[in-house]
Amino acid sequence: MFPDQASAFSSKVDSIFLASFIASAVILLGITAVIVYFVARYSRANNPEPEDIQGNLVLEVVWTLIPTVLFLVMFYFGWTRFQEMRTPPDDSMVVKVVGRQWAWSFQYPDGRWSDELYVALNRPVKLELQSKDVLHGFAIAAFRVKSDVIPGRSTYVWFSPSLLGTFDIQCTVICGVSHSYMLSKVNVLREDDFRVWYFRDGNAPKSSSRKKMSAAGSRAFGLLSDRQCLVCHTLDGTPRVGPSFLGLFGSEQTVVSKGKKTKMLADEAYLRRSIQDPKAEIVDGFPPSMPLIPLTESELDSVVAYLKSLAQPRARQR
Amino acid sequence: MNMNYLEPQGRGAVRDWIFSTDHKRIGLLYLAVMTAMFWVAVLLGVLMRIEQLTMGPTIMTPATYNAMFTVHGVVMIFMFVVPGLPAVFGNFLLPIMIGAKDVSFPRINLLSWYFFIIGGALAVASLFLGAGAPDTGWTFYVPFSLRTGTNVSLAVFAAFLLGFSSILTGINFITTVHRMRAPGMSWHRMPLFVWALYSTAWIQVIATPVIGITLLLVILERSFGIGVFDPAKGGDPVLYQHLFWIYSHPAVYVMIVPAMGAISEIIPTFARRTIFGYKAIAYSSIAIAALGSLVWAHHMFTSGMGELANTVFSLLTFLVAVPSAIKVFNWTATLYKGSTKLEPPMLYALTFILLFSIGGLTGVMQGALALNVHLHDTYFIVGHFHYVMFGGTGFAFFAALLYWFPKMFGRTYDRRWAFAAWPPLFIGFNILYGSMLLLGLQGMPRRYFDHLPQYHVLHVAATAGSWIMVTGLAMLFTTLLRGLLKGSKAPADPWGGLTLEWTVSSPPPLENFEAIPTVDRAPYAYNPGRTS
């Protein structure tokens, strides 16, 4: 019935649900049983002579008080546990979360960006949420946390992960065509695995999209990840907000330019144009949401060289 | 014998209807438009369910899907559920039930229908014109609704006009109840449906202008960038949410209170005894209307609006559920020592009690702050409000239609088919929206074109449920349509009802009463000899 219980909040929230569910079920079944019984017992055949009972003050008071008390109890538990959810401990690790149409990115205290969230088991984390454009909703169902992400102000959630594994992050406030693809993952690692990821390099343990690379490659990779290109693009062939970089160079692209569809070869000039003037040609089937992210000439060179190295002779893009 | 209101009045078939100021004809005008809009929205719903049948695109693009849930919501809410019972049954019955010849302002009444159809036409036009259908959801949250290139301004203007229609109807009902009651029709002799309409009318008059102004601000902001809501210009998007829900939460009670009123009519008639706790039911309508105006921000517990506000709104939310619970208990008690006959209207009315209670209780769960965080903006919400709006208001609408159909049209429908439509409707309904509740509990966000693998099974179940349910709906409407065209003549009082509408012929005479009746008893005094 419930999703994974992966944070300290999960079982607390679920127990509120379970208790109110049981109470509700008892009430519902009770009412239904009484109705069915009355309809049968006092049917026109069984009881041809009805009685006009106007009401009963004692009963009215009783069935006003019972739900009131029940509801107040529910209020109490909902409220106190909510207080906990709104009070992050002082030693929480603070990660900045930026939501934009249609991707999440995470910035760690050392300034590094990541497109997935990595956290350590049982270590409290506070996420400070910001939006670059419209409203979004940041939700990790397995942790039972959620908050709207509002442009122009900062909101937050906090949690203490209690289960190793990878869990879904979903956007919960309608934000445009790719709302349902505004997804990411949170990876809960053992403390020492987390340290390895956090202090050594940008490579997450057992992450599929990254492979061994040369020094130049790793500089370019660092750029792509720092400038948040990898929020929207992947290196493994799966399209995200934008097309994947794998096999892009040298492939034939269908693009929409000034309202017309044309096919063109993704050569070096095309790559440079795509990055320096993203609105000039829009790849067919993708939204025109690629932002202009300024790169210096040498950065651009290294990114383009890296993209070229990802060419695949017979790559099929979508 | 007097001429009945359905007979031609000499201006030609079309003009007889569209220029009629007769409250009964206006009620039917609403019914016709609403039924058409209802089916449009049902169709959109079915298509959306088909889209969820597989992961990835199934039959449409994300943009189309977003347009569909927006238009489905706008049409269902503003053109079916909100006006539903007041505009059709309120217009038709309110004057007759209090012994009046018409509402206080018959011409304003017709005007409100014109606002309604113009608003409706614009809403439909926003689908096809220019930039394409709005894709923001029926809540039009800023700043997305300010940025999107779609027809938001037109759709919002349509909602604005529909709001006007609602205000005018509200004013009319309040005045009519105060000024036009027949001699002897004291407040405590009014049928409970009238009490419900009266409470609702106050909400309509007080709350609707807020949404009107808010929607105008959205249009101004889109056209001239005035910067009230847009954070890029120093505006506040959360302010919009407050203003939106200050209307739209009370609007939920505009949707449900008249439905409760109709149920309070149907149950005593078929139990053939007086209602249990007349005053408790009457005043709880007022209590709901009053308290219901103070809980709007429970739609915003995750918006970061501040902990004190969260606490207060959570507490009030629990309290507003109490009057509804009181009603449910009183309806149940009305069956005690009755003499019940389970005719179709009664079956649908009792189903209302169950489905509405599920809707209410799932709503109460979301009032609990910590739990709300998890359930907010998921399918749990979608399931919950379909239990309330469809299981509640929808089933009450069907019950009311089955109950007053013979009165309105002077014909009967086939009872067996009305019964036969119930199992698919009920079972399909619960599979569809029950799956949604479970999906939400597992964290499936609402307004998603696509879904992750862990949600797939329940999505398929929901879609299957939608097909079963629509079969039931089609059976029900076909039955009524056949009754309308071919049904045998209905007697004045087919169910043995006691309220004033059953004292006039079916269909009612042109001016309702030859002579204004004098009322000398409570509305449901079936067994004046046997009371306790």
Ligand SMILES: [Cu+2]
């Ligand atoms: Cu989003």
